[in-house]
Amino acid sequence: AQKVTQAQTEISVVEKEDVTLDCVYETRDTTYYLFWYKQPPSGELVFLIRRNSFDEQNEISGRYSWNFQKSTSSFNFTITASQVVDSAVYFCALSATGTASKLTFGTGTRLQVTL
Amino acid sequence: DSGVTQTPKHLITATGQRVTLRCSPRSGDLSVYWYQQSLDQGLQFLIQYYNGEERAKGNILERFSAQQFPDLHSELNLSSLELGDSALYFCASSVRNGLVGETQYFGPGTRLLVL
Numbered sequence: 001a002q003k004v005t006q007a008q009t010e011i012s013v014v015e016k017e018d019v020t021l022d023c024v025y026e027t028r029d030t031t032y033y034l035f036w037y038k039q040p041p042s043g044e045l046v047f048l049i050r051r052n053s054f055d056e057q058n059e060i061s062g063r064y065s066w067n068f069q070k071s072t073s074s075f076n077f078t079i080t081a082s083q084v085v086d087s088a089v090y091f092c093a094l095s096a097t098g099t100a101s102k103l104t105f106g107t108g109t110r111l112q113v114t115l
Numbered sequence: 116d117s118g119v120t121q122t123p124k125h126l127i128t129a130t131g132q133r134v135t136l137r138c139s140p141r142s143g144d145l146s147v148y149w150y151q152q153s154l155d156q157g158l159q160f161l162i163q164y165y166n167g168e169e170r171a172k173g174n175i176l177e178r179f180s181a182q183q184f185p186d187l188h189s190e191l192n193l194s195s196l197e198l199g200d201s202a203l204y205f206c207a208s209s210v211r212n213g214l215v216g217e218t219q220y221f222g223p224g225t226r227l228l229v230l
Contacts, residue, residue: 033216045203045221047204052216089156095216101209102148102160102171103219 004094006106013082013113021077021109023092029053032096034068034075035103040088048090051075051111082113118142118220121206127228133194136225140187140208146170147189148209148219149181153202164189196229203227 003026013019025034034047048057051068059066063080081085089110093103116142119226128134140147149161164183175181178196183189193200203226207219 031216035218037221042223043203043226044223045207047117047220049218049220050218101146101163101217101219102173103150103158103162104160107157 002029002032002094002096002104004092004104004106006092006109008091008109009107010110010112013111015045015084015113015115017107018078018080018083019082019111019113021079021090021111023077023106025073025075025094027094029096032065032094035067035093035095036066036075036077037091037093037105038088039108041089043089048077079111082111084113084115087111087113117220117222119206119208119220120221121204121225123225124223125226125228126179127230128196129230130196130198132196132217132229133192134196134227136187136191136193136204136206136227138189138191138206138208139222140189140206141210144208144220146209146217147183147187148207149175149189149191150205150207150221151202152205152224153199156202158205161191193227198229200227201227 005024032053038046065078067076089108091108092106116212146165148163161175163171181191203224207221209217
């Protein structure tokens, strides 16, 4: 079975601090894909990144960076110099060969950035 | 804006009633997915359609059904509604053949409240 664990329920930081959101996944499949989505207070789900199991390169996009480590089954997300607009719930998700294309989501981490 | 549209945005109804949620995928996307987000269950996959055919099923109740029409829009029908069906219902679409690993782009959701 596939499982995604986001142990941090809620994180509060002050603007300009760096913050890392943890994601640990479980799957027996060798081919799988990991995703991060953002859910701002308005409620929609916004796609941030997709990474396949064969590509362990870290990725940086502006203030966002992702660290994928197969050895620890983790796909962590770091926001550098956080801003108030980063306040949202962030979901990590997994799509694996054995489960068609459905996304298995973690429970989400609520990030609150204050001035 | 993901390009996926959902109507209505909000729906308030009574127990025992039936409602229909509508989704239009991004232009060119053949695959449509439905997810339910509730406080107790989190984000759960319900069902997937690809080019009019059912492709995968999740924990969808027998009281719920869906279909995808020739113009690729999809409808999710919820009947004999119960209080516990109150949730945010998301539709997502992906571009190619709906197989594992495709990025799913989510609509803004329909918030259903059953009183």
